[in-house]
Amino acid sequence: MDREPRNNHFHIHWIKKKILDWEPFDTHADAQARAQELAGPNEIFTVEELSVKCPVCGGKAATAN
Numbered sequence: 130m131d132r133e134p135r136n137n138h139f140h141i142h143w144i145k146k147k148i149l150d151w152e153p154f155d156t157h158a159d160a161q162a163r164a165q166e167l168a169g170p171n172e173i174f175t176v177e178e179l180s181v182k183c184p185v186c187g188g189k190a191a192t193a194n
C-alpha cells in the first residue's frame with residue numbers, strides 16, 4: 130500500500146502545444162488514462178508530477194494573503 134502526499138499531484142503535459150493541462154489528478158494512472166482519452170492520434174504527452182508550487186493550480190485555487 131502506498132500513501133501519496135496530498136499536496137503532490139499530476140498534470141498532463143502536452144508536448145506539441147507546450148502547455149500543462151489545467152486539470153489536476155491525484156495519481157499518475159488517472160492522468161495517464163485521461164490523457165489517452167484526450168489525445169489526438171498525433172498528440173504527444175507526458176504526465177508530470179507537481180508539488181504545492183504548481184504553476185497551473187497555484188494561482189487560481191488559493192486566495193490566501
Ligand SMILES: [Zn+2]
Binds near residue numbers: 140153184185187
Ligand atoms: Zn496543479
